Amino acid sequence: MTTADASLGQSSSSVMRSLWRDRRIVDAVLGVVIALSVGLGVIMWTARSASDGLDTAASAGSAIFKAEMAALGGEAVQNAKGADAVGPFAAQYKNQTGVEALSIVSAPDRILLADGTGAAPRPLGVGDKDLYDRVVRLAAHAETNEIEGQKRKPEILIAQSDQGRYRASAPIRSADGDIVAMAEVETAPVVAGGLRLLLWSSGGLVFGIAGIVFAMRQFPGLGTQKARAGLVVVVSGLILMVIALGVSAQIAAKEEGVLSSLALAQENAFAAAEAAAAAQGVTLSKEPSATSVRSLQARGTATLFRDSALFVVAGATLMSLFGSLGGARRLGQTFVAHRSAYAYVAPAVLGALLLVFFPLIYGVLMSFTDTTLFNVNTPIMERWTGLSNYGAILGDFDIVQRTADGLRVDYQNFYWTVFVTLLWTVSNVVLGVTIGLGLALVLNTPGLKGKTVYRILLVLPWAVPNYITALTWRGMFHPQFGVINQGIELAGGERISWFDHFGTSFLTGLATNVWLSFPFMMVVSLGALQSINRDMYEAARLEGASWWQQFRHITLPSVQPALIPSIILSVVWTFNMFNVIYLTSAGEPAGANEILITKAYKIGFEQYRYGYSAAYAVIIFMILFVYGYFQVKATSATEAKG
Amino acid sequence: MSEERLSAGTHAGLHLILIIVTLLTIYPVLWVAALGFSGRQTPSLADLPEDPTFWDRLRVMIPMPEQFSLANFTGVFAEQPLASWLINSIIVSGLTTIVGVFMACTAAYAFSRFKFPGRRSGMMMFLVSQMYPAHLMMIPLYIIVVKWLGLGDNYLGLVLVYSVTAIPFCVWMLKGYFDTLPYEIEESAIMDGASRTRIFYEIVLPLARPAVVVTALFSFMTAWNEFILAAIFMESEGAYTAPVGLRFFVSDYAAKWGYFAAGAIIVSLPVCALFFLLQKYLVSGLTAGGVKG
Numbered sequence: 013m014t015t016a017d018a019s020l021g022q023s024s025s026s027v028m029r030s031l032w033r034d035r036r037i038v039d040a041v042l043g044v045v046i047a048l049s050v051g052l053g054v055i056m057w058t059a060r061s062a063s064d065g066l067d068t069a070a071s072a073g074s075a076i077f078k079a080e081m082a083a084l085g086g087e088a089v090q091n092a093k094g095a096d097a098v099g100p101f102a103a104q105y106k107n108q109t110g111v112e113a114l115s116i117v118s119a120p121d122r123i124l125l126a127d128g129t130g131a132a133p134r135p136l137g138v139g140d141k142d143l144y145d146r147v148v149r150l151a152a153h154a155e156t157n158e159i160e161g162q163k164r165k166p167e168i169l170i171a172q173s174d175q176g177r178y179r180a181s182a183p184i185r186s187a188d189g190d191i192v193a194m195a196e197v198e199t200a201p202v203v204a205g206g207l208r209l210l211l212w213s214s215g216g217l218v219f220g221i222a223g224i225v226f227a228m229r230q231f232p233g234l235g236t237q238k239a240r241a242g243l244v245v246v247v248s249g250l251i252l253m254v255i256a257l258g259v260s261a262q263i264a265a266k267e268e269g270v271l272s273s274l275a276l277a278q279e280n281a282f283a284a285a286e287a288a289a290a291a292q293g294v295t296l297s298k299e300p301s302a303t304s305v306r307s308l309q310a311r312g313t314a315t316l317f318r319d320s321a322l323f324v325v326a327g328a329t330l331m332s333l334f335g336s337l338g339g340a341r342r343l344g345q346t347f348v349a350h351r352s353a354y355a356y357v358a359p360a361v362l363g364a365l366l367l368v369f370f371p372l373i374y375g376v377l378m379s380f381t382d383t384t385l386f387n388v389n390t391p392i393m394e395r396w397t398g399l400s401n402y403g404a405i406l407g408d409f410d411i412v413q414r415t416a417d418g419l420r421v422d423y424q425n426f427y428w429t430v431f432v433t434l435l436w437t438v439s440n441v442v443l444g445v446t447i448g449l450g451l452a453l454v455l456n457t458p459g460l461k462g463k464t465v466y467r468i469l470l471v472l473p474w475a476v477p478n479y480i481t482a483l484t485w486r487g488m489f490h491p492q493f494g495v496i497n498q499g500i501e502l503a504g505g506e507r508i509s510w511f512d513h514f515g516t517s518f519l520t521g522l523a524t525n526v527w528l529s530f531p532f533m534m535v536v537s538l539g540a541l542q543s544i545n546r547d548m549y550e551a552a553r554l555e556g557a558s559w560w561q562q563f564r565h566i567t568l569p570s571v572q573p574a575l576i577p578s579i580i581l582s583v584v585w586t587f588n589m590f591n592v593i594y595l596t597s598a599g600e601p602a603g604a605n606e607i608l609i610t611k612a613y614k615i616g617f618e619q620y621r622y623g624y625s626a627a628y629a630v631i632i633f634m635i636l637f638v639y640g641y642f643q644v645k646a647t648s649a650t651e652a653k654g
Numbered sequence: 655m656s657e658e659r660l661s662a663g664t665h666a667g668l669h670l671i672l673i674i675v676t677l678l679t680i681y682p683v684l685w686v687a688a689l690g691f692s693g694r695q696t697p698s699l700a701d702l703p704e705d706p707t708f709w710d711r712l713r714v715m716i717p718m719p720e721q722f723s724l725a726n727f728t729g730v731f732a733e734q735p736l737a738s739w740l741i742n743s744i745i746v747s748g749l750t751t752i753v754g755v756f757m758a759c760t761a762a763y764a765f766s767r768f769k770f771p772g773r774r775s776g777m778m779m780f781l782v783s784q785m786y787p788a789h790l791m792m793i794p795l796y797i798i799v800v801k802w803l804g805l806g807d808n809y810l811g812l813v814l815v816y817s818v819t820a821i822p823f824c825v826w827m828l829k830g831y832f833d834t835l836p837y838e839i840e841e842s843a844i845m846d847g848a849s850r851t852r853i854f855y856e857i858v859l860p861l862a863r864p865a866v867v868v869t870a871l872f873s874f875m876t877a878w879n880e881f882i883l884a885a886i887f888m889e890s891e892g893a894y895t896a897p898v899g900l901r902f903f904v905s906d907y908a909a910k911w912g913y914f915a916a917g918a919i920i921v922s923l924p925v926c927a928l929f930f931l932l933q934k935y936l937v938s939g940l941t942a943g944g945v946k947g
Contacts, residue, residue, distance in 0.1 A: 346771055352850050356764035357776060360757040360821050367818040368783050371794035378794060388801060451675065454668050462669075468930070469676045472683055475929035477879040479897050480918045483904055484682050487689075487911055493698035495685060495715055502711040527682065535933070588787050590882055595901065609789065616793045617886065626793050636786065 047248035047332065055252065055321055059259045062317040063266065069313075070270045072170050072178045074277035075199045078109050079180035080168065081285035083195035084296055086116040086126070087184045092294040095124050095133055101292050103130035108284035112177065113198040117147055118184070123193070143196070150183050151191040242333055249329030256321035264314035316393060379627035385620035401627035423604040426631075433587065433607040436521065440586045443526045445579060448533025449571070455534075456541040467538075474531035482595035485524040489596070511600040518597075518605055525592045529585075533578060540574035541567070580643050584636065608632050684717035690915035693723030697911040726916035734910075736917050738892060739899035743921075746812050746884075746895055747877035754817030754873045758824030759866060763854055765825065766832035767840070777829075784822040788815060789882050796886050807893040812884060816877045824869045827935070831865035832858065868935045875925050875932075896921045 082105055089101045098118045106114040106128035114128035117136070124133035125140060136144055146169060154167055169181040177198055184193040282296075289296050347354060379402070381395035411425045421428060451470060455463055473481065488495050489510045497507045510516045544566065552562050590609050593599060599606035599614070606614065609632060616625030688699055700720045703710055730736045764770070765777055788795065795815060805811030835858065843853050859866065881897040888894050894902065900921065903914040 350768065350770035353764045353768035353770040353773075356760040356768070356854075360761035360780075360825065361776065363757055363814075363818040364779065364783060364821060367795070367798075367815055368788075368791075371791045371798055372786075374798065375791055375794035378797075388797060451672075454672060457665075457668055460665065460668060466672050466676055469680055471930075471933070472680060472926075475922075475926040476683065477897070477922050477925060479879070479881040479901065480686075480922055481682070483901065483914060484686050484918070487697035487904070487914070488682065488685060490697045493696045495698065498698070498702075498711060498714045502708070502715065527679070588790065590789055594882070613789075613792065613882070616796075622793050622797065629790050629793060632790060633786065640782075 044244055044248050044251075047245065048251060051248065051252040051325060051328065052255065054324065055256050055259060058317060058321055058324075059263060062263050062313050066263070066266050066270045066313055068172075070273060071199055072172070072180070073270075073274045074281070075178040075180040075197055076168050076170060076182070077274075077278040077281040078111055078197045078199070078284075079182040079195055081105075081109075081281040082114060082116060082197055083182035083184045085285035085289045086118060086193075086195050088289055088296050089292050089294050090118055090184075093292060097292050097294075098124070099126040099131060099133045101288050102126040102128040104288040104291055105284055108287060109197075109281060110200065111197040112200050114196070115143060116184070116195045117143060117193045123147075146181050146196070147191075147194050150181060150194055154183060154191045245329060245332045249325055249332075252325045252329075253322060256318065256325055260314050260318035260321065263317050267314045316396075320393075375626045376630055378623050379630045381623040382621075383623035383626070385622070388622060395623065397623070401624050402631075404624070405627055405631065421604070423602050423606070426628075428604075429606055429608055429611050432518075432605060436518070436589075436593075436607055437583055437586045439522055440525050440529065440589075441579060441582055443522070444529040444533050444582060444586075445575070447526065447530040448535075449537045449575070451530070451534045452537035452541055453567070455538060458546075470534060471531045473528045474535075476528070478528055478589075479591045479595055481528045482524055482592045485520065485527070486596045489520045511597055513601065514604045517600050521593055521597050521605065524596045525586065525589060528592070529582060532582065533575075536574050536578045537571055540571040544570045576647075580647075583639070587636070587639075588632075608635075681717065686915045686918055688717040688719050689912060690726055690919045691722055691724070692719035693721070693725035693912065694719075695910050695912040697909075726912040727920075730913045730916045730920070734899075734903070734913055734917075735892065735894075736896070736899060736913075736920070739894050739896045740921070742809070742888075742893060743878060743896040746809050746816070747874045749809065749813040750816040750820065750877040751870050751873045753813060754820040754824060755866060755870045757817065758821050758828055758869060759859065759862075760854075761821070762825045762828035762832055763858060766829045767837070777825075780822040780825050784826075788819040792883065792886055795883070800887060806887055807890050808887075811887050812877075812895070815883060815887075816880060817873070820873045820876055824873060827869050827872070828862070828865055831862055835861050868932060871928055871932055872935075875928055878921075878925055 082102070085101055085105060086098050089097050095118050098116050102114055102116050111128075116126045116128075118124050118126060118133060123136050123144070125136055125143070126133040150167065150169060157167065167183060171179050177200070179196060179198045181194050181196040183191040184195060186192045286296050380398060382397045382400070383395050387395055405426045408425055409427070411422055411427050413420050413422050423429075454460075455467060455470075489497075491497060491507065491509045491511070494510075496510075501507060508516055510520050548566050549562055552566060557565070587607075588609050589607070590613065593605065593607050593610045594613065597605050599610055603611070603614070608628065612625050612628035612632065615621050615628060685699070689697065692699060698714060699717065700714045702714060761780075765773060799811040799815065800806035803811065805814075839857060839861075840853050843857055848856075879897065880895075881901065884895045885898045885901070888898055891902070896917070900914055900917045903910045903917065
């Protein structure tokens, strides 16, 4: 530093020299420069990809429109004048739109290719296998979408070939709506237009350094090293935020341009198709379908960029602040001082972070997307839909619908499922506790013979794996062969189709779950009952207390401390009792008996709507969280009292 | 409640209640057993004649096979892949036990013996995660384990998820036991120059053997009985664990109730035995967590 100081000091002014000599200022400036360079790098890289994304959207979008219109025109011409007229149409359309290559595969009975050269359509050759494969793929996608009733698979294929060309393939439908052919265009290569980021950035940099130097000069004796470092970090962070905002304004302008040019491209493509068709004496029967521009990922790019850039900068600033204030060093020292302890907990904590907390966070993120089986591998931001899942779940209050046959409950409605879940939890826990406590009281009778045998047999349901229990009861409730219906017939009644009505179906689950859950309550109650001092009953009896008074004032208060944690636990278990509902009644009829957790499963793994299902899971979390919060409060209140 | 007031008549009444409840309780178990040994595939124990009398109907309900047959038990191994499902289950549960208990032992030891920043919050973290069962996270777990890591149809995926979800319970059980071990032994070992690792493996673990064994058996039981994650992760029939396989017998596409019953007996006998062995630890372990929460 001193040699540099000497050589520099000779030639520069005295102000520069005094600035340079002041170590604090040198540190500060260096800090700002480093922070700003790293920050700028990140921002520019992100901005660059956002800008590229817009370019992609622009050229891919115009390719899609051109292909769509070529398909529309080709379809109209072919239907009106036969496959041979498609050739001249293709040539004229190509001419007007300036696409690089155009092919219209046509005629359902014998496949012909019109390639826009104006020649008569020719049959597909060996070299056209790719083309033919794409027709088949488009048709397959359309069929899948029709079966699922949703447009999940793309019905316009878009691919980027070499040198920035885009190829779009759009379907041509036969009169009865099947995809039999397609039109395909390849656009001229795109030149990506960059953003004038550097200007903004360097302006910001100069401005930032000036600000810092000014601040340092104004307060030369500024506090400790830590305070200075903190100031540097905060100022750098603020500067970066300003730059990020400026860049996002540029991106927003570009986005605006792309959107309007896309609208124009669609108009032009339609006009060209109309003109080319008119030259063949045909008018287009359909308007262009309003291809959603959102699906091209142009809209929202700027907002997304701004939000993520600000988020990253704010996070980085906070972390550097933490580091500059000595937090990082202290953290390091703590780790070193307790390294053996941390080494011992590391496997479990890492496991929990990886397979409990990471999935938790990822699940929450996913609940804000429209992730399905088909787009799960795309970047998460492309699937982002904000709160729409929650809106769809929580905002649907049409629980009772009016139909031609009268009022009907919408069993798919969230609030119906909540109602069923609460009914399910409360009825199970109440019955489980009542039966369990009752049996425990009976078993606790002094001098009763055969207690051990009863006890072992009564605990048996707890020992059996619950999925086996659930399936067994499903067998016993079998409408045709089930032993329960046999019993009803034995008593002179009619067979019941257990799973066809809400009430009876609910009862099957209830019976199964009470059967498997009362032993736990019984064992817990029995343990507590056995620890009651018998002298207390003796004393109560001498005072003339009735059985009920003894139960109310001796038994219940003694059992309570053991019973309440068990009830709390059993509420959570029952609330999430997936196996019994899923395996016994399977939520029948028509999903009426679904509880929240089985509903989430079915949405996820039978409808493949992962995002929607994740939102369900998050809502279940919230309910459990609120329950847990009040449970902790209630428990600590009782502990404080005791 | 009192010895004097309860007459012989009351006792008889109580016995009557207990006998009725007990019969109701064990009926489903007997039903499965009878079906398993009946050699039949429909979920009824006997066929009803065309014009059934009262006695015919009663006969159908009594959990005794009409004719005793081992056909279901032999069929379930010879014609159905129950053997490979059992092997899958044994491997998954065994590995889960080893991995889970190792992670739980070390963590519980640290929570019990070391004072370090983050100790309280770490224990709270495990306690809280016990409240949220893994099947609440089945969508993200499925995507992470099957789609990203490609561990569908693979033992490893299930083993990892099972052992991590078993950790909270195991940590609480083990920590409670470690707390009761006298610290003086370890102190004198430190004096003699033994390292922490050596103390852990050669002193603490042998002393805590009963608790470790109990914890291991619990982990094994939990993994052995788990159904839904296995159903999600194991997609091809050969990779099924026993629970998924048993469900497969009585799914909508197949109704082999006899195979199910035979399989259920085979699969649940060992865990039922384990359960009665471990029952008292289970109650104290479960409620301890509840009280502290």
